[in-house]
Amino acid sequence: MxxxxxxxxxxxxxxxxxxxxxxxxxxxxxxxxxxxxxLSLRERSLLTISALVAGGLSEQLSYHLRLAKENGLNEEELIEALTHLAFYAGWPRAASAIQVAKEVFEENT
Incomplete structure (x- = not known):
């Protein structure tokens, strides 16, 4: 370990x-x-982001989106995951998460 x-x-x-x-x-x-x-770091990142979105816990989301990118997820995959979560975790939670993702992704431009 x-x-x-x-x-x-x-x-x-x-x-x-x-x-x-x-x-x-x-x-x-x-x-x-x-x-x-x-589980791979990539998988753990995806699970963590899903749990944060499902719980409406956007305070930690920007950190975990950055970490997910370090762990091999790209922006397109992350947005797809957040869009998918809209149907399971709720539209407002997914919309809030996409706003956080937008802000995180714009940091790199």
Missing amino acids: NHRKIKSTARESFGDIAPTFVRYSEEVLFGDVWRREQ
Whole structure:
């Protein structure tokens, strides 16, 4: 199992007040859970984005869209996934997610 240190926004956001939360994020979530071999990083990104959209949790979505691109998903695939989710997670949630995706994708232009 690869236990390399993962840079996280949690450290920047919460490191001063919640160091244990940061440690769990870096070592357990992104160190152990995300590194399990049964699913690829690409698959884990797609599942995570789907769960965030289904739950209406757009606060973490921009981070995970960027990570998904690093993990091999392209913008067309991500938009297709968000469009597909509209029928299962709800139109407003998908529309909000597509707005976040638009903002993330425009960062690179």
